[in-house]
């Protein structure tokens with residue numbers, strides 16, 4: 376039996392929900408994790424048509440990029456489309472799940488996939504994530520240090536770039552005195568004790584902290600292990616906003632725009648002056664215009680995104696080429712990413728791309 380949780384866990388290995396922006400509402404919006412998942416329907420936005428299609432296909436899990444509930448809902452009486460979608464989903468026992476800004480931010484998510492599809496190499500995150508990394512320091516008696524260290528690594532600590540098992544180990548002396556209701560592992564209750572200890576320092580991402588601390592505690596011999604967790608100023612280079620990479624050679628801007636039209640279902644690309652050839656390309660799917668400045672500082676010749684405003688085309692004219700493909704088009708690969716992620720782990724599970732994937736913005 377495959378549960379909603381099995382499918383969701385796979386998606387969350389790629390795009391941890393803790394990576395979503397503060398304004399986002401990614402995650403399981405309707406339903407229960409323990410429910411058996413019969414089939415899943417993958418889409419971009421959840422519309423009433425998508426729910427009807429799910430009912431018809433007997434898919435009791437709908438996975439979308441944009442969350443169907445973004446702000447709060449105070450009443451659910453079917454007055455607008457969102458309320459009707461929620462009512463119909465609940466009535467038909469359909470779970471609704473979304474991976475939005477967390478899917479944008481990870482390697483293998485919206486932006487790095489777009490960068491790959493556009494033929495870029497040496498792809499990096501445009502604006503690496505802040506406040507994602509933590510230092511954990513724990514004080515362990517010498518004989519137990521290897522076991523505790525390994526348990527923390529196994530739970531996800533110690534990764535720096537392409538290295539794993541990273542830690543620093545310093546020897547020192549711990550002191551403690553157990554109070555009335557203690558059973559000290561070493562020393563005697565009520566007596567001051569000194570113990571040779573190792574301070575293990577390692578690094579962990581925020582989503583792994585609970586597992587790392589729990590693994591450390593269950594392998595630590597003390598009743599009250601002493602440990603510190605502190606947030607680092609170091610940026611996490613494997614997640615964040617947008618992506619940047621390079622083309623094999625300097626290319627005429629118009630030629631690159633033509634390539635975008637081949638890769639994405641774009642009818643019209645809005646752009647400003649094609650004043651230079653392009654080689655370094657920054658991308659940010661969706662409404663990425665806020666990050667034009669970051670694309671410029673990162674040395675991009677062109678920035679591919681959606682939802683640019685008139686004044687942004689004007690203000691950055693002859694500074695960076697803006698290529699606005701449209702919001703929907705720039706995030707076009709969301710459902711394909713869902714499909715590939717699920718299919719890789721559960722090749723026999725019925726996960727289908729919805730027929731209801733459409734761009735609400737149309738061109739006359």
Ligand SMILES: [Zn+2]
Nearest residue numbers: 661662702706
């Ligand atoms: Zn979007």
